[in-house]
Amino acid sequence: MTDTAEHDDQVTDDAPGARLHERRPAAHRNARRVLSRFCFHRTLRERLAVLEEAADLHDLDELSDVYGDGIVEALESKVAGLLGTEAAAFFPTGTMAQQVALRCWAGRTGNATVALHALSHPEVHERNAFSEVGGLRPVRLTSEPRLPTAAEVRDFAEPFGALMLELPLRDAGYVLPAWEELTEVVEAARERDAVVHFDGARLWESTVHFGRPLEEIASLADSVYVSFYKSLEAFGGAALAGPTELVEEAKTWRHRYGGMVFQQFPTVLSALVGLERQLPRLPEYVAHARVVAAALRDGFAAAGVPWVRVHPEVPHTHDFQVWLPFEPDVLTETAARTAEETGVVLFGGSWDRGGPGLASTEVHVRAEALEWTAEDVKAAAAEFVARLPEQVR
Missing domain, CATH: 3.90.1150.10 (Aspartate Aminotransferase, domain 1)
Structure with missing residues (x-):
């Protein structure tokens, strides 16, 4: 090496551009x-040393997790508590978590159309996964470098079953709406009988801008996805939080999508460390x-x-x-x-x-x-x- x-x-300075x-x-x-x-x-x-910090956060003498039990369930319970939801499910990736969430909502609403921003993560970074894998039909509310407005949601020309909001919207500059604007957008979706899903990969750091605790922010949505590695510095992983019935169905689809991983304790331990050390x-x-x-x-x-x-x-x-x-x-x-x-x-x-x-x-x-x-x-x-x-x- x-x-x-x-x-x-x-x-040196004359090194080729390649x-x-x-x-x-x-x-x-x-x-x-x-x-x-x-x-x-x-x-x-250095990354492995992170796991040593978990010694005072979880009983390391308990048996390791197997297919999502034990410490995985402990993390799921902690996330649900932080976000104020009934339940949460651990996923290996956010891409999988959001596909599963919106697929479940499509089955419940009878409408596979998902309204979102043109700069949202599934549109820019996931190779058309919603349509190619999930059987979903994304439609773009706006391409402006801001979150969609209540008027854009209310006046959109065709029905949609779910509204997905990325908070913050990374590719527009990590932007967030004002709290009043966000509540108006959610209300506009409700008026159209659409469910609201938050792509909250970075929701953890939105509390300062909104001036609200995580639980109050998450309560606006029907379901919320959060990431453990973007701001919390875990090894990876994500969680989908929402009503118990939705989360239980999501776990079934998690298995079908290949997300029922045999053992996940290193990633889960690092997520617990992130919640304890980085979140505050x-x-x-x-x-x-x-x-x-x-x-x-x-x-x-x-x-x-x-x-x-x-x-x-x-x-x-x-x-x-x-x-x-x-x-x-x-x-x-x-x-x-x-x-x-x-x-x-x-x-x-x-x-x-x-x-x-x-x-x-x-x-x-x-x-x-x-x-x-x-x-x-x-x-x-x-x-x-x-x-x-x-x-x-």
Whole structure:
């Protein structure tokens, strides 16, 4: 296996563009300061150490789970309690959980049409799984970078059995509606006799924006899906929460979809750790994301880049978008070079084209970011701008 330090020494400014995808993660691994380190940034040994934290959260002397009993049931009960639902079912993936949930609702409503946003996860990231696997028919309420409005739900031109709302809507910038807007959208769906399902992969961090506890937010929907690895840093896994009858039916379909896994205790233990250790910290991350966002805007302006957009202007969660007036490949190269030369990673993700000469990336604020002051962020922005090619500055 190639030594990481030796490999990085060989990566220079004249490395071909094809190797940029190798430079970026290498620079992140070796950085002394980052805004976030996700689970996939850590070694297997570091990830396994997470399980040691579970010793005071669950009786590790009990027998291991078999096909969803024992510790799996304990996690399901805990999630139902947190969300205020009658029951919950553990699933290996959110894709499976949501397909199953909406398939069950289609059988109950007699309508397989699911109304959703054009940027919602099933439409963008799941290879048409709703229609290809689930026998569902998705219809798009809007493609605007916001959640659907009550008017769009109420006035949609054809019937639908279920309304699916992704909270927050990741591909629009991790955006959330106002609480009043959300309740109006739910009421509009009810007026059409449609059930409401929340894609709550990141619902955990929505409490700050809504100013409501998880239980009150979840109570608006007929069913809710939550993820354990996106914000809680578990090994994987998801849960579907809702009425007991729906959850029991969902478990039947979970088996049919291949989700009745023999043993799942490592993932479940890591989820319990995430609920205990990470969930209470999310409001702190959201608050600091707003500090980071404001400092980024000010830092780029002070460094000579007056047009920079932070979206949302005040982040709704601890994740948000940054838009800059340069080509994606220029920004990707600059981000990699800045990280390599300074040991500081301001932008660790990819840059996507948003139009001619315009690109966006996602900024994620986690525990590591709490060590950054606003001045640290501004200094990092200045270092980034200083490494932009002369011809584009």
